[in-house]
Amino acid sequence: MMNVDTIAAISTAVGEGGIAIIRVSGPEAVSEAKKYFRSKSDIATADSHTVHYGHIVDPANGEAVEEILLTIMRGPRSFTAEDVVELSTHGGIVAVKRVLELLLKEGTIRIAEPGEFTKRAFLNGRIDLTQAEAVIDLIRSKSDRAFSVAMKQAEGALSRKVKTLRHELIELLAHIEVNIDYPEHDVTEMTSSFIRTRCQEACSVIDGLLKTAGEGKILREGIVTAIVGRPNVGKSSLLNALVQENKAIVTDIPGTTRDVIEEYISLGGIPLRLLDTAGIRETSDVVERIGVERSRTALEEADLILLVLNANEQMHEDDRLLIEQLKDRPVIILLNKTDLPVVIDEQELLAIASADSIVRLSVLQESGLDQLEKVISGMFFGGELESGDLTYVSNVRHITLLGHARQSLVDAVEATEAGIPIDIVQIDVRQAWEQLGEMIGDSVSESLLDQIFSQFCLGK
Incomplete structure (x- = not known):
């Protein structure tokens, strides 16, 4: 190659x-x-x-x-x-x-x-290979935290853990080989117990890595966040406030936003891929109707939905329809325009909404944005990002291979419990060792390498 x-x-x-x-x-x-x-x-x-x-x-x-x-x-x-x-x-x-x-x-x-x-x-x-893949993550990082995670992987934090795990598995394979070659000195019960213990220990290490997968994937790719609501409730103003730049046109005319506007931001170290959508309502305007359909598509793709309501007026029927459509989705309701007299019936809202949280804010005065940051952090990271020397697993390929390796080790444990001969159990342990090797590139096809490196820019 x-x-x-x-x-x-x-x-x-x-x-x-x-x-x-x-x-x-x-x-x-x-x-x-x-x-x-x-x-x-x-x-x-x-x-x-x-x-x-x-x-x-x-x-x-x-x-x-x-x-x-x-x-x-x-x-x-x-x-x-x-x-x-x-x-x-x-x-x-x-x-x-x-x-x-x-x-x-x-x-x-x-x-x-x-x-x-x-x-x-x-x-x-x-x-x-894990270090090579981290290079593209460094280039594409959307936040300081995502960059730090990619830097640790580029320095070999993940590969060191995988190599240690493979070393322990190869020692286990060597132990099994000795018992296969010299069965007269083997005590089957002791060997099976030893295999179970070592495989369970390896599973625990993999579980620790997979535990970080959800957060790692978010840090790598960002939370796809759709800003939705009726026309003229402050969606584009919210986008501009979060981005700290006038990305979206803001007017008093309902239906100004006709398409989905996309922008990346880092909110408290959490990368968000913000989608400012056209106001969702029934309309006879052909162009606006296309924008509404695109907004509905963005809703389907979103990891998080920010539903913006106007706190200065009573709930509209379109608001109720949106709340109904978003049931069982990760939703934060934002009551905007709280700098004006609050008219919306919050008791009715609490009765019909199944939102993860309700945040009162005024985009005009930029108040309440800190609370929004805390709520998002609590939803996705349990209140705060992990600090210290935690190694995140963020790459889908790595997550998949770790899952396969774990399953192979579970199969090995179950095989010993079922009394299956250890030369058959050995196949599962070796398979786990090979799957971990594919992570770091010890065994990898040229077509996979081409696929991985084709994502890079020309000069890297």
Whole structure:
């Protein structure tokens, strides 16, 4: 699966900026860069992890293409564990594009595939698969807490636990093998008891990891949160207040929002994917009706629903219909416009609603938002995010494989209790060991690797 050619790609976001970086990795990275780099220093003999000032020059005409800083990182002390050269150009589309096109011109360097630098780091043994997958989580983090969780995984917190667990299982497999090879020295009852104990201990470790899966997945992907309600109750104003920016148009005219507006925020360290929906009501307006249908679709996809009601008026029939539709869903009712006289009948509301909580707020005065944050934290994290050295499991692939490994160990325990021969029990234990190995990439197919790394951007 390992390529030995030299690759290059832009590693910074395309657009205007202070600098842009082109990363080159492979056995010929330094010699290829030397063809175009003109400087007082000779990079062919330069030490690793040194920076050199100079110009990129087109050998065909001797014209200086760009003024750059060139960084050399010789393998295995680099991200890919290969020779790596990074060219820091002026920021901007034209400058970085001209340099990259020159590097690719002769065909001795090819453009990197998505995630190929990280893939090479994995294939060269610098990182395992859980660490490689954490790289994309670092890039996509929507909150400080999500970044911290991804950083721990990138540093190997999860893989260390999995490797320890696999080491204990391989010791158990070795014990079983000895008893199979020398049955005359085996006491079947003692061996079965030993297998049960070790498998149950392994299950406890896996249970501890899976316990964090719900919270980890939320930190990784965010809580899909739909803001719903009748037109003109303050949904778009709430979105703007949470985002701290005028993302949605706000007017006194009902039906202003015609489509679903999406925005990510971090609320007390919890990432929320906010969906501001069109006001849900019966309407003859064709465009508004499309917006209402999209709002209903967003409701189906949401992990959390913020139902906004106008506290300054009596409940409308549309409010009652919405409350009825949202029964058995995770709902927080927000009584907005409490800066005005409160007219809504809260006793009626409590009688018909099955909401997880009711929060009084005034979006205009930005009061009550702290209480909303506490309620959301309590719903999804039991009141507060875990602190300390807790390792979250956030990747669906990891969660699935941990679940399969746990089931294999449970099968092994049940087999010993049923008196099944230990050479058959061994199959379940080995299967658990292999499934944990697939997590960290000890046994993984090329198609799965392609699928994982295709999610990365080109320069990573």
